[in-house]
Amino acid sequence: MNNEQKVDVKALQKQMQRRVRRRNNIDAWILMLPMVLILYLFVWRPTVLGGVWSFFDMKAYTVDEFCGFDNFRKVITHTQFLPMLWNTVQYVFWSLIIGFLPPLFIAIMINEIIHFKGGFRVLIYIPAVIPGIAAMLMWYFIYYPDQTGLLNMLLGKLGMDPYTWLNDPNFAIIGIVIFMTWKGFAGTMLLYYASLQGVSVELYEAALIDGAGPFKRLWHVTRPAIEGLLLLNLVRQIIGVFQTMEQPLAMTGGGPNGASTTLSYQLYQYGFNSGGKSTGQAMALGVIIFMILIVFTIFYFWLNKKVESRY
């Protein structure tokens, strides 16, 4: 009798547990449902369909018939494909030269500041909260090539002739990268700053006692603490800048004569400004960019794992 009761209790317990788990499961799914739906509709479905449709002839936005690699052939044999790829690489290159280290320096500087630290942090973060298009237009006028441009006004005060800025094919990409750095460095700076805050003060004190100067302290104490983050940001920046599109769209229209056009900008042109004739090519180019970036992304995840395991 006792035994039977025991069995019953166990069974009941199990049943209860199962019910609770099921309810938890249902609750969890209900909570996740809106997010999953949004992800499905706006990320997973378009990504997969874009990949599939890149092998189809598209009549405007309607799928026509299977065409194999024809869209890819058209994209790769487009006479501007290689120049655009080269432009994109130049964006990445200049963004690393111009934009990679400043956030770190500023983070270190803020970390060292004793008074008004919070104030500086807010002031420096301001560019990041200005709406994107407004900031682009602002810089468009900063770079404006006649005497009404801000930079040319400064040159004028110094008695120099106005410069053409974004109208100069050799400067257009650099100009846009300077803007992107100004707009985007604050977020990265905060990451570095947070990580710098985590460095134990005792380590600095010990280094001081050992007679290390500021640069030695930077190299031997600060660097090891943040180099993982630095590497991760490097890869993230490459991935991010490789997809530059809206800046040339708003600031130069891809010009002069295609000098600031990127692959993503061309994708946009294929997709929305080709009169529906190149929708298939837009998706093929999307796949190509995806393939290039997936290499960096895999490297990023591998690196991320390594970095995380260090802390």
Next chain:
Amino acid sequence: MKAKKIISFILAISMIAIALSGCNNKANDKDEQGRTVFSISGYPTKEGTSKESFDRKVTKFNEENTDAVVVPDVWNFELKTFYAKAAGNQLPNVFDTRYTEVAQCIDSGYVADITDALKNRGYEGKFNPAVLDIVTKDGKIYGFPYDAALQGLAINTELFEKAGLMEADGTPKQPKDWNELAEFAVKIKEATGKAGFVFPTSDNVGGWIFTCLAWSFGVDFMEQGEDGKWKAIFNSPEAAEALSFIKDLKWKYDVLPANALINYDEYMKAYATGNAAMMIIDTAVVNNVSKYGMTPEQIGMMPIPAGPKGRVSLVAGSPYMFTAESTDDQIDAGLRYLEMSYNYNATNNFKEQKERSIQIALEENRLVGLKKFSVWDKDTESVKFESELIEKNQNANPNHVRLYNEFIENPDIEIRPEEPVCAQELYALLDGCIQEVLTNKDADCATLLDKAVSDFQSNYLDNLSY
């Protein structure tokens, strides 16, 4: 077990998503009372005179046509949203577009052939052939042209005055050809310090305007072989001459604004804010520069200057088109609705609509005074009525628009439609050439055009799928 749950969950979501994506609001073409329901684009979102006027027109149509109901739709034509809405069956049945986009709309297969519907409503022989050509492909008519304007030369009369380029009676002087235009521009720059002329260079607008200029130099952009294939041929000496003219405006005459990346907005702004004295544009657009503070008194309009091969202009403007899914009844009802405002007969409805639209233009301080290039055959009743109405209500200085109005009465000019295939892609390439000659003093026009021709041929003409 867990995997099974996940799979069933994903399946459920997929079904919901498919159901969602399959939804569309394509209205059934009949309501419960058997009336034909159709929608029309361009319903103003802002409260005001335009919206009230739209509402009044809708109510009147629904009252007068007991068999049809019009539903206003706030969508305004834009190519970027057009395809997505068309593919999702979300377009209004009747929508307003622009001639420059017509070829792309037709090629996409999303618009209806309305040849028979027009014939049934007695439109045969009523339209101006130069305009009807634009909305016709392979003998089929795809649009209802309602507004047309010839590209001409818009001028800022204040800057002309300062440069001494006015006749004694207050009529601005007309540059006869492109060289004279450059001379005028130099005089204006010397007298006022402002750019004498502005030329667009990006977002395909530069190429669009350039084709017009190039035609007057005798340029042919493409030709179709006997096998039906298209060949790009604009690397000719004439094209190089036309491009050199643009280059000279910058480097020889120095009469252009400093910025060499000028899209449509910048183009309008340069002229409307008085930073440039002359621009090539169609009359319909000049009516809309008041948003930059330009007053009707400051606007002057004249015919486009001639090139070595004569004077050539392009018809700009707008047609209404119908979606491919529209039923015959919807197309017929849609045409009846359009006839209220656009008609070859000066019906009471037409007169009322025109009077109201001129009142709105006057209230908004838009230019009234330029005669229209008619979409109808010359001697139609409605054209005469509209011309008289414009003359009676004009806020333009008659002297400032005289040259254009005299010209439009009897245009001794070659009128061309846009290039037949890949026009937008051609414009984009020409934009690039123009930007290059304006930013690089040593650019060689012939070499640039050779490259543009080879790019155009291999990227677009050799890949034509429809």
